[in-house]
Amino acid sequence: MKKEILLKYNEITDFNNLSDLEKKLIKKAVESSKSAYAPYSKFNVGAALVLGNNQIIIGNNQENASFPAGICAERVALFSSNTNYPNEIIRQIAITATSKKFEISEPVGPCGICRQVLLEYEEKQGSDIKILLFDTKKIIKLAKAKDLLPFYFKEDRLKKL
Numbered sequence: 001m002k003k004e005i006l007l008k009y010n011e012i013t014d015f016n017n018l019s020d021l022e023k024k025l026i027k028k029a030v031e032s033s034k035s036a037y038a039p040y041s042k043f044n045v046g047a048a049l050v051l052g053n054n055q056i057i058i059g060n061n062q063e064n065a066s067f068p069a070g071i072c073a074e075r076v077a078l079f080s081s082n083t084n085y086p087n088e089i090i091r092q093i094a095i096t097a098t099s100k101k102f103e104i105s106e107p108v109g110p111c112g113i114c115r116q117v118l119l120e121y122e123e124k125q126g127s128d129i130k131i132l133l134f135d136t137k138k139i140i141k142l143a144k145a146k147d148l149l150p151f152y153f154k155e156d157r158l159k160k161l
């Protein structure tokens with residue numbers, strides 16, 4: 001039986017259609033990307049998330065000559081927020097990328113590992129994490145992390161071993 005998964009999202013080309021909070025998150029994510037440590041890829045990623053207490057936490061990618069030692073911007077922000085504010089929910093996260101080497105012409109989505117991490121925090125807190133992916137021309141708005149990762153791995157699978 002053939003089945004399909006429908007992905008609903010909003011595509012916005014006018015930044016004025018964003019809320020003040022969304023504009024702020026975007027500004028913070030862009031600022032954060034500029035201080036990423038990305039000497040190898042020259043692909044600077046910035047993330048900014050807002051918590052239930054309105055605190056904004058930023059993250060950017062951190063690379064290393066030993067490549068697997070690096071970490072993505074999204075996880076820097078997510079782990080930092082859960083370290084410093086373990087009881088606060090994550091309401092929304094904005095993610096972007098900038099590069100001095102080449103133009104990034106489309107919004108950049110989180111990698112598979114970051115999607116899994118986002119989703120686990122969404123499950124843990126019991127409420128959706130809204131997502132904003134954007135570049136200078138376009139914004140993609142998703143209602144929840146779950147939309148980014150169909151057939152995701154859940155911790156309840158571990159209990160059945």
Ligand SMILES: [Zn+2]
Binds near residue numbers: 072075110111112
């Ligand atoms: Zn990632």
